[in-house]
Amino acid sequence: MPDVGELEARVGTTELERVPEPKHRHLKTVLSEALDSEFSVGEILPNERELAARFGVARATLRQALEQLELEGRLQRRRGVGTTVAPPRVGVDVSPTQHSWPGENGEAWITADCSRIVPPPSAARLLDLPPGEPAEAVRRTRMTHGQSVATEILYVPAASLAAGWDEAGPEGAERGRAVLRELQHFERGGQDRAVELGSARSEDARQLDRLPGAPVLIVTTRYFADGRTVAASVATYRADTCRLTFGNQGGVSLLAG
């Protein structure tokens, strides 16, 4: 375990400055620099009680600093285990060329489930669907490097399914794959996308191996064909481990390095 003796001294020193910077913010800066210079990826930090004692602050104050560093993807904390130095964020391509049409071959998405439900109002609005109208909801998970980085619900209204669609057909993942096959019949008309900050619903949190409320990036997509919205999806990406890339150079994202 690296020595943090010098850092303790600096916390005390700056505390006397003219412009009072909150302790937790200064602590975050000091820890951040220590992570750069004295720790390597995967290394375990001293526990919170230990660190708080060393820096001469209450545990709650130390936790404010750790929370920020976790938000920025610098640390990973796990209950019952400890706090470790996180690897750099993974670049996940969400540009239309990589994420262009649901169910396309070569996608990184794994279909998990599907059921016929009444979409929540926010989803109904995306689809221009009257409230109360049912749709197929396909649940998928996106894997990268053996880890699940995102979960998604893809809403497909009945109007986007062929006339022979069997409402009483198979359930679960098989039904989901059938819905995705239906979408292949459309001539692609483009898409819309939005990114915003959110917090993980408990269902998403379970799948992403995070606590409920963890920060996530929510990617909302509308798929167009035949001059209307034929499907819409709400994807939830782990904000701590992911960087969403929109490379349009037509090749591999150079930002990945």
Next chain:
Amino acid sequence: MPDVGELEARVGTTELERVPEPKHRHLKTVLSEALDSEFSVGEILPNERELAARFGVARATLRQALEQLELEGRLQRRRGVGTTVAPPRVGVDVSPTQHSWPGENGEAWITADCSRIVPPPSAARLLDLPPGEPAEAVRRTRMTHGQSVATEILYVPAASLAAGWDEAGPEGAERGRAVLRELQHFERGGQDRAVELGSARSEDARQLDRLPGAPVLIVTTRYFADGRTVAASVATYRADTCRLTFGNQGGVSLLAG
């Protein structure tokens, strides 16, 4: 001020459930529903001590719930003022058609400053610039509906400036506009973009009217021309008030090629 009597009762009730949900999370749910049904945009909530007392929890616990709601853009808290119900997030277009080349006419960016600096390592990496090499750093602010929603630093290496570029030329905003004019000479070669979660540096926080450490969406862009990276920018968007949109229906299709 709407009555929250019913809500208090529900907090007490659910506390007895079999699966112990943290109080702050349940509190968040209850408050969220109250915001939907009993409050309207701009309305002022009771203060934190008052709310904590009503729900029978410590102020710190209540604050955990409020912090989450603020993160999701539902609330706005200002020291010395109070907590108000936030308006829906503003959609800010960051698609290539709207944000296509720095300094283009009709942009929503206001040039604030410019100086010759040595870019931080992260920026040098974006530019494929050797460490220590200087670049012009143009600082800009993006306005939407009279509010500043983003700040940006655009790095332009010396190699991207014309032979006759005057290093000792004007300072401040005027210098920035001169650098932007230089960029107009290139034949545009496309761009790269990435979005990730970060926290506001104190400088950004001041410009965005937020406290340092506030959650922000960081948009990193590389501009290509002549087969190389001629400029790169790091833009910081307020995560609480902004939804980044990548709409391409009305404009050029990103699916081309």
Next chain:
DNA sequence: TAGTGGTCTAGACCACACA
């Protein structure tokens, strides 16, 4: 000056992972 949210403390107990 009064009232707000922001910071900080020094405890306590709980849920979880792992040996």
Next chain:
DNA sequence: GTGTGGTCTAGACCACTAA
């Protein structure tokens, strides 16, 4: 069990805003 991070309390004082 033992040790970790997660939750929660009941205070206190500070920085800021606006009347």
